[in-house]
Amino acid sequence: MTLRARDLERILEHARAGYPYEVCGVLLGRLGSAPARIEAVREVENRERESPRTRYVIAPEDLLQVDRQARQHGLEVLGYYHSHPDHPARPSETDRRLAAESLSDGVLHMVVSVHGGRTTEAQAWVFRDARKQFEPEPLSVDAQATPRKEEDSWL
């Protein structure tokens, strides 16, 4: 998947600012392009209350709002990101198990490792129902910041 440098930095800053808690958000783009191109990212609140250092929850109500706004701008939910405070940038068994239970086929996940409040690594993954596993997704950063359209300013 490809995303703009400024969007990647936005995700990393979100992960740093949220440390030592997990943070999460949504990756938006247009379905059907290969490789997937992320056109915008959107932070959402981690609704996990008991163990926010080691768990994240995106409330369906929050996701619905992001999805509705995205559709109005011709974008779709392509995936999600979340941080792993003091933990590697790869999906955990919890990530795998919960993705396997949900509607996840082809869904992108970016995992950001944060150590001591400093982001160290971001890796992209895609979930495949057939194997019930995440597979590595090549991550390409577009350093040429393409100006957003005016109507995308809501992001």
Next chain:
Amino acid sequence: MAVKVQIPGPLRSLTAGAAEVDVEASDVARLVEVLQERHPGFRERLLDASGQLRSYVRVFVNEEDVRSLQRQATPLKAGDVVAIVPAIAGGR
């Protein structure tokens, strides 16, 4: 009395890529059956073996989660927008 159903990305393979489909249904239970008839695979993805909505699937009618309404008996009327939203969670 058509309602508009918003299809999440992981289920687009069932609708030949359609992001929205119009369905004639009087309640949520019937809506799932109509989706299944037109796009086989929906029932299994949305309902568990006992016929209840799976825990990871939330169905919203306009802005309301059907769990806070009448679940699958939630009535639908023309012009309603139904969204199928996956539950997203994880952690290390």
